[in-house]
Amino acid sequence: MIRRALVVVAALVCTVLLGTTPAWAHGGPIAIEAHGDGGRGITATVVYTRDGHYVNVQVDMAYTAVSAAGRTVGPFPMTASNEGRGFYVSETPLPVGEWTVTVAATHPSAATKTVSVKAADLPPVGGTTPPAPAGLPTATLVAIPVALAVVALAVGFLLRRRRHARLT
Incomplete structure (x- = not known):
């Protein structure tokens, strides 16, 4: 019995010590994923390559973009977003078009990522309301089911009254 307990305790200790990533794994090289x-706009997430955890310190990062015609814009800084740890956004928008974007970090360690991006204008938020559908007005669409319900109740009431009259 004691031997079994010692084996279980040893297995638990090994699982805890070998199964977790130590806190010292933070730091060191980082990896950037950009889109x-x-x-x-450009967004980027930054993780430590050793353990895959998001970088929770300030990352000094900027992006540069090159168009198919060879036009270069940037470098523009990227700032930490409130949307999550290790998530960065561009403050300066790209001109509309196809771009090859390189995101480069210098602190806490150096890293780069190059991606192809198509920049486009988004439709305005809360702009014009869509046109009303053609056909019946809303009042008619509400009145039809209400009228059907009233007719169904009246028919049910009359049938019940008729059946009740037959029984008496």
Whole structure:
């Protein structure tokens, strides 16, 4: 019995010591994953390569973009977003078009990532309301089910009254 308990305790200790990533794994090289945001912005996530955890210290990062015609813009700084740890966004939008974007970090360690991005204008938020659908007005669409419910209740009431009259 004691031998079994010692084996279980030893297995638990080994699992805890070997199964977790130590805190000292933070630091060291970082990796950048960059994307377009669907509009004219750039987003990037930054993780430590040793353990895959998001970098929770300030990362000094900027991006430069080159168009197919050879036009270069940047470098523009990227700032930490409130949307999560290790998530950075561009403050300066790209001009509309196809771009090869290189995101480069210098602190806490050097890293770069190059991606292709298509920058486009997004439709305005809360702009014009869509046109009303053609056909019946809303009042009619509400009145029809209400009228059907009233008719169904009246028919049910009359049938019940008729059946009740037959039984008496």
